[in-house]
Amino acid sequence: GAVVSQHPSRVICKSGTSVKIECRSLDFQATTMFWYRQFPKKSLMLMATSNEGSKATYEQGVEKDKFLINHASLTLSTLTVTSAHPEDSSFYICSVSGRADTQYFGPGTRLTVL
Amino acid sequence: GENVEQHPSTLSVQEGDSAVIKCTYSDSASNYFPWYKQELGKGPQLIIDIRSNVGEKKDQRIAVTLNKTAKHFSLHITETQPEDSAVYFCAASIGGAQKLVFGQGTRLTINP
Numbered sequence: 084g085a086v087v088s089q090h091p092s093r094v095i096c097k098s099g100t101s102v103k104i105e106c107r108s109l110d111f112q113a114t115t116m117f118w119y120r121q122f123p124k125k126s127l128m129l130m131a132t133s134n135e136g137s138k139a140t141y142e143q144g145v146e147k148d149k150f151l152i153n154h155a156s157l158t159l160s161t162l163t164v165t166s167a168h169p170e171d172s173s174f175y176i177c178s179v180s181g182r183a184d185t186q187y188f189g190p191g192t193r194l195t196v197l
Numbered sequence: 198g199e200n201v202e203q204h205p206s207t208l209s210v211q212e213g214d215s216a217v218i219k220c221t222y223s224d225s226a227s228n229y230f231p232w233y234k235q236e237l238g239k240g241p242q243l244i245i246d247i248r249s250n251v252g253e254k255k256d257q258r259i260a261v262t263l264n265k266t267a268k269h270f271s272l273h274i275t276e277t278q279p280e281d282s283a284v285y286f287c288a289a290s291i292g293g294a295q296k297l298v299f300g301q302g303t304r305l306t307i308n309p
Binding site: 117128185186 | 229231233238239240241242243246286288295296297298299300301302
């Protein structure tokens with residue numbers, strides 16, 4: 084399967100600041116990347132789908148102005164949490180997909196907003 | 198929209214025994230069903246998947262069965278080992294699209 088990295092693995096920030104999370108596909112050209120968030124002991128919730136060179140498609144209830152997604156190349160997508168607040172604290176995970184349905188996940192980024 | 202129900206939420210088995218986790222889905226157009234293993238603090242790892250044109254798939258100690266008529270699929274782990282302890286998630290594709298809907302997860306504990 085594809086090798087996916089995320090950076091940073093952990094980040095702590097103050098309320099009101101913005102945080103950028105990178106997702107890289109190291110050995111796979113990902114036409115589609117997905118961003119999920121996961122609360123403790125809960126399932127994965129899809130936030131948005133991004134296709135290379137296109138605007139991201141956000142799931143219902145996810146604020147696109149708060150969670151900015153950029154998919155500039157076939158190997159890199161970024162998620163920026165703008166004006167973060169404590170309720171944004173979560174585990175953010177990206178996944179990559181080629182032409183088939185299979186999704187390969189990154190290791191996740193734990194965001195803590197103080 | 199698609200809804201995936203997963204049972205049980207927790208499962209504890211003796212090392213060497215088998216473990217079975219079951220999922221049901223609602224969208225008859227779903228055609229792809231992966232299973233992921235997630236260890237604490239890590240991202241989900243794909244362990245096996247099945248497509249709607251197949252009824253069963255096996256990979257060493259892991260097998261998945263699919264019943265399209267009943268809209269349910271199951272994960273079977275045989276000869277369980279302590280390293281199998283993790284949270285397992287089933288998922289179903291949304292109407293044949295690339296998006297996935299996940300089940301609630303099953304915390305599997307293998308007792309030595």
